[in-house]
Amino acid sequence: MAPRVHQAQAFSFYCIIVLSMAISKSNGLTLEFMELLCGRTYTFDTSFQMDSGTGITYKNQLDCSLTVTAPSGHFVLALITRFELEAAFSGTCSDYLDFHNGTDTSAPKLNPTDLCGWGTNIPSNLTSSGQSMTLRLVTDSTGVYHGFNIVFTAVYSEPCTGSDFACANQLCIDPSLRCDNYDQCGDKSDEDNCDSYGGSSSINVAMVAAVAATGVVVLALIVGVVVYKVRDRSRWKRFVNTHIDYDDEDGIVEPPPSYPITHKYYKGVRGQPALYTSPGHHVKVTSDTSAGSSTEIQMTPGSNETV
Numbered sequence: 245m246a247p248r249v250h251q252a253q254a255f256s257f258y259c260i261i262v263l264s265m266a267i268s269k270s271n272g273l274t275l276e277f278m279e280l281l282c283g284r285t286y287t288f289d290t291s292f293q294m295d296s297g298t299g300i301t302y303k304n305q306l307d308c309s310l311t312v313t314a315p316s317g318h319f320v321l322a323l324i325t326r327f328e329l330e331a332a333f334s335g336t337c338s339d340y341l342d343f344h345n346g347t348d349t350s351a352p353k354l355n356p357t358d359l360c361g362w363g364t365n366i367p368s369n370l371t372s373s374g375q376s377m378t379l380r381l382v383t384d385s386t387g388v389y390h391g392f393n394i395v396f397t398a399v400y401s402e403p404c405t406g407s408d409f410a411c412a413n414q415l416c417i418d419p420s421l422r423c424d425n426y427d428q429c430g431d432k433s434d435e436d437n438c439d440s441y442g443g444s445s446s447i448n449v450a451m452v453a454a455v456a457a458t459g460v461v462v463l464a465l466i467v468g469v470v471v472y473k474v475r476d477r478s479r480w481k482r483f484v485n486t487h488i489d490y491d492d493e494d495g496i497v498e499p500p501p502s503y504p505i506t507h508k509y510y511k512g513v514r515g516q517p518a519l520y521t522s523p524g525h526h527v528k529v530t531s532d533t534s535a536g537s538s539t540e541i542q543m544t545p546g547s548n549e550t551v
C-alpha cells in the first residue's frame with residue numbers, strides 16, 4: 245500500500261486515540277492504584293478513584309498503608325463502589341482493609357471490625373472527621389480476589405460556599421462533580437436531574453462532537469482509500485498502454501481479450517520507477533500460451549534491474 249495510505253491510516257488512529265482520551269478526560273475521574281502508593285500520602289483537590297491494584301486481582305503478602313488528604317477545611321468521604329477480599333475464616337479476616345480516622349494507622353479505625361469478604365457487611369461509605377484518612381490493606385500468602393474500588397471526595401458540611409454543590413445530605417462538594425456519573429455526595433444527589441443540568445449537557449456535547457469528528461476522520465479515510473484505488477487503476481492502465489511492447493516480431497504477444505497481465509504484476513514492478521519513467525527501460529510482456537495464463541514481465545537486455 246502506498247505511503248500516503250499508510251500516513252492516512254496512522255493519522256486516523258492518532259485522531260481516534262486523541263478523541264478517546266478527550267472523552268475519558270471529560271467524563272472520568274483520575275484513577276490511582278493502592279498497590280503503587282504504599283507508604284505515601286496522596287493529596288487531592290476534589291475527587292479521585294482508587295483500585296486496589298493494577299491486576300485483575302490484588303497481590304498476596306501485602307501490608308500497604310496510604311494516607312489520603314483533602315484540602316484544608318474539608319474531610320474525606322470514601323465511597324466503596326466495589327469490594328471483594330478473601331472471606332473471613334472462623335470470624336477472622338486473612339485479607340482485610342481498614343480505614344483509620346487520621347494521618348496514620350495509629351489513628352482510630354472508622355470501621356469497627358476489619359473489612360473482608362463482600363456483600364452487605366461492607367459499608368457503602370466512610371467519612372473522616374479531619375482532612376485525612378489512612379487506609380491499610382493486609383493480605384496473606386494465599387487466596388487473591390478482585391479487590392476494591394473506592395471514590396474519594398473532599399466534602400464539608402453546609403452552608404456551601406461559592407458555587408459548590410449542596411448535596412441532599414447537607415454535604416458540599418466541588419461543582420465540577422455534579423453530573424459526572426460518580427456519586428460523590430454519598431447519596432447520589434449530585435447525579436440527580438442531570439438531563440436538565442448544563443454541566444451534563446456540556447459533557448454530552450463534547451462526547452457527541454468527539455464521536456462526530458471520529459466519524460468524519462473514518463469517512464475521510466474511506467474516501468481516501470477509494471480515491472487512491474481509482475487513481476491506482478488509472479495509473480495501471482496508463483502503465484499498460486505506454487510501457488508494454490506489444491510487438492509480435494519481438495516474440496511478444498498481443499494482449500488477448502483475457503489479457504493475462506494482472507494488476508498484481510503492475511503492483512510488483514511499480515516500486516521500481518525506472519521501469520516506466522526512464523526511456524532507456526522497456527518492459528516486455530511474454531505469454532506462454534501452452535501454459536495458459538502463465539505470464540512474466542522482463543526487462544530489456546542491458547538492464548540490471550530485476551522484477
Ligand SMILES: [Ca+2]
Binds near residue numbers: 422423426429
Ligand atoms: Ca458526581
